[in-house]
Amino acid sequence: MGRRRHPAPPLRHNKRPHPPPRQRPPVSRSRWGVASAARCAFSTGRRRRSSIPIWLPGHPLLVEEIPTVENGSVAEDGAWITWKLRDDILWSDGTAFTAEDVVFTYDYCSNPETACTNAAYLVNIESVEAVDDHTVTITWNAATSNPYFAFTSTSGRILQKAQFANCIGAAASSAEECQQANLAPIGTGPYKLVEFKPGDVVTYEINEHYRDADKPFFQEVIFKGGGDATSAARAVLQTGDTDWAWNLQVEAAVLTQLADQGGAGELVIYNTA
Numbered sequence: 001m002g003r004r005r006h007p008a009p010p011l012r013h014n015k016r017p018h019p020p021p022r023q024r025p026p027v028s029r030s031r032w033g034v035a036s037a038a039r040c041a042f043s044t045g046r047r048r049r050s051s052i053p054i055w056l057p058g059h060p061l062l063v064e065e066i067p068t069v070e071n072g073s074v075a076e077d078g079a080w081i082t083w084k085l086r087d088d089i090l091w092s093d094g095t096a097f098t099a100e101d102v103v104f105t106y107d108y109c110s111n112p113e114t115a116c117t118n119a120a121y122l123v124n125i126e127s128v129e130a131v132d133d134h135t136v137t138i139t140w141n142a143a144t145s146n147p148y149f150a151f152t153s154t155s156g157r158i159l160q161k162a163q164f165a166n167c168i169g170a171a172a173s174s175a176e177e178c179q180q181a182n183l184a185p186i187g188t189g190p191y192k193l194v195e196f197k198p199g200d201v202v203t204y205e206i207n208e209h210y211r212d213a214d215k216p217f218f219q220e221v222i223f224k225g226g227g228d229a230t231s232a233a234r235a236v237l238q239t240g241d242t243d244w245a246w247n248l249q250v251e252a253a254v255l256t257q258l259a260d261q262g263g264a265g266e267l268v269i270y271n272t273a
Helices: 101-112 176-183 231-241 252-260
Strands: 011-014 047-049 058-060 082-083 125-132 135-140 191-197 201-206 218-225
Touching: 101 125, 101 135, 231 252
Parallel strands: 011 218
Antiparallel strands: 047 058, 082 135, 125 135, 191 201, 201 218
């Protein structure tokens, strides 16, 4: 089935400088310091309406609905939760996303030798079980007020079992196969990674297998690293080399001067109350 291509030009995002990415498991924020780059390729079971607090109702992304006590998918004491996965989700390589990928991600991230940065979100889990191809039950080791804690929001990226099957434990950071997978992860998000130059640039293109063919708008998204905060601000506000820069941390007087001089971009300040 063909895809309608949008005419939008590439989106260029200039990121503040961060240290070169470490060879770490990809279920983390460590590669670029913020979660924005990874979000292009990865989806989570649900997305929170607010980053704080996590117990607010979310939006289902990879699941049919949000589990509740009322629909029989959450224990009254929160000790277990059952997620019903959508059956139309594909990985960016065209293969099916299943409950086995969720179980594998738990096995991968809960192994101490893997050194997964999201392991803390899983420490109170007793088991993760694939009931069938599209149903997963998570059982906690005690009653909990927040059974939605695992595999959601920016901490909940799920790995493709086929790509990382040989990377559980110490192999995650030592095996060449795992290092290559870490730099080119397969995801279920709206974009797929096509180029990653550590400390320099990450380039994404539209994932033709994305669950909503009309959602990805930009043909290409480019995240640019390196440089300094002032250069990033100038690239957006004056030269137009970049479309967006976030959390610049430039001196207020310098930022105001760049904005007042005019040019290609606009300065937006929020949460000032």
